[in-house]
Amino acid sequence: MFQGLAQSELRALGISGLPLVTIEHPLGGERSEGITRRARQAVDQLTSLLTTATGGTGHAELARTNLRPPAVQAGFTAPATNNPAATDLITVDDTPEAVLAAFCERQWCDGLPIVPPTEARVRAMLDGAPGERSLGVMPPLWRVATLEKLAVNAVMAGCEPAAFPLIVAAVEAMLEPSFNLYGVQATTHPVAPLLIVHGPIASELGVHSGSGCFGPGFRANATIGRAIRLILLNVGGAWPGRHDMATQGSPAKFSYCIAERVDASPWGALHEDNVVTVFGGEPPHNVNDHVSTTAGGILATVADTAVSLGSNVGWYFSQSQLLIVLGPEHAKTIAGDGLSRGDVQRFVFEHARLPLRTLKLGGMWGIHDWPHWMHAVTDDEALLPQVPSPEDVMVIVAGGPGKHSSVVPNCTFSRAVSRPIRPISP
Amino acid sequence: MSHIRVLSPVGVASSGAVSVPRLPPSLAGRTVGFIDNRKANFDLLADEIGAILSAEHGVKAVIRRRKANAATPAAPEILAGLAKDCDVVFAGSAD
Numbered sequence: 309m310f311q312g313l314a315q316s317e318l319r320a321l322g323i324s325g326l327p328l329v330t331i332e333h334p335l336g337g338e339r340s341e342g343i344t345r346r347a348r349q350a351v352d353q354l355t356s357l358l359t360t361a362t363g364g365t366g367h368a369e370l371a372r373t374n375l376r377p378p379a380v381q382a383g384f385t386a387p388a389t390n391n392p393a394a395t396d397l398i399t400v401d402d403t404p405e406a407v408l409a410a411f412c413e414r415q416w417c418d419g420l421p422i423v424p425p426t427e428a429r430v431r432a433m434l435d436g437a438p439g440e441r442s443l444g445v446m447p448p449l450w451r452v453a454t455l456e457k458l459a460v461n462a463v464m465a466g467c468e469p470a471a472f473p474l475i476v477a478a479v480e481a482m483l484e485p486s487f488n489l490y491g492v493q494a495t496t497h498p499v500a501p502l503l504i505v506h507g508p509i510a511s512e513l514g515v516h517s518g519s520g521c522f523g524p525g526f527r528a529n530a531t532i533g534r535a536i537r538l539i540l541l542n543v544g545g546a547w548p549g550r551h552d553m554a555t556q557g558s559p560a561k562f563s564y565c566i567a568e569r570v571d572a573s574p575w576g577a578l579h580e581d582n583v584v585t586v587f588g589g590e591p592p593h594n595v596n597d598h599v600s601t602t603a604g605g606i607l608a609t610v611a612d613t614a615v616s617l618g619s620n621v622g623w624y625f626s627q628s629q630l631l632i633v634l635g636p637e638h639a640k641t642i643a644g645d646g647l648s649r650g651d652v653q654r655f656v657f658e659h660a661r662l663p664l665r666t667l668k669l670g671g672m673w674g675i676h677d678w679p680h681w682m683h684a685v686t687d688d689e690a691l692l693p694q695v696p697s698p699e700d701v702m703v704i705v706a707g708g709p710g711k712h713s714s715v716v717p718n719c720t721f722s723r724a725v726s727r728p729i730r731p732i733s734p
Numbered sequence: 735m736s737h738i739r740v741l742s743p744v745g746v747a748s749s750g751a752v753s754v755p756r757l758p759p760s761l762a763g764r765t766v767g768f769i770d771n772r773k774a775n776f777d778l779l780a781d782e783i784g785a786i787l788s789a790e791h792g793v794k795a796v797i798r799r800r801k802a803n804a805a806t807p808a809a810p811e812i813l814a815g816l817a818k819d820c821d822v823v824f825a826g827s828a829d
Contacts, residue, residue, distance in 0.1 A: 324751070337774065351786045354787075449745070452748055454745075
């Protein structure tokens, strides 16, 4: 199933002649006879390749060939394109229907209507920023993320130019190696980058942090999050089913952007300054607790929501992070019992646990990646943590009235990254 | 009907060209490596392929190295070691 991605990536990197051996999908979950059959498939294909291989410069050089993707190089000027279509202007009938049809036909949008990215609109989005400046190359097709291409996608999404520095900062954050954007883009998991906007700029741009902040209804949230998705589709090349291999995808892949609700946070902001955090997360898992009147009760419900055999969190221990988005009413009750943000982190770390006997039932049991001390546990009743430390539980407040919060588990060895939002230098 | 000119949103292709050398005509006496992507059963698959290659193709040695995890690239030292010791390397992909 990943064959198409592999071939597209080879083309994108200009690699020719690398033999591919393909076997039946899936390999995981197969019993011994299925593995034996696939081994034979691989050997038969290899035998054929050995007898028919042509071209190349000799196998001894294979060892010296660097097949790694180009490193992300921020700040360099983009090379001349070898893909004329990438810079072409196209001409279409000037009707909303025709523009949408043209972009859908080319697989240039998410299926929803767009604002036509005319040169004038893109210039306005750039607001004097140099369009040729590159933030690096974006996986999985390793295309150059120039400011112009980001601006084209931001116009299409319906963003206002004032939001462009935020979008640029978010892309910079996603290109940090610790975010592992390649994994986020290509995995079968439904992960999407959640943007969390901190600081005064959130209200200046109209990024909503109150009732229904995850959507719908708020232009800044909708369009900034959508711009990020269009950039991931068009610049990174993560087209669903071909290069984004998410089994089912997720509504969060359309748009996923909120702000902290600082005015309702008993613990202040996670970041006081203008900062954007990108968090590679699942869609929000609801925490419904209309009954508890204590911190212990609410956080017990939060902790229970945070543990599941079906989550990546916990299985790949070193990468695991949890984002807790507390509704204001839950946050107030928790703080009313004297708990700090650190106390909430500690509580969730200590209580979001499953017994070993439950972990053995399914999920990723058998291919999990745990530290030695967890592998050494043999007591089936032992409660094992989901994340390495309390610091791997992020806590913010967002939302409006009501007794709901949410848990957002991360995925794909993607760690949260925060970047300052600054004016773009000319 | 009036027309409108719009810009393509597609990223600029990064330049570069790498030509991969051809496979050797025979694996007899060669060393074959595997980069284990840590997906379920890849270790068993690599072991079976290695056993067949040894029995039927005269492969001298089989080396299997595991990535740190499935979602990130193999460490440079793994690649360097396989490049030094192997004639042909299988890199496991997908699941």
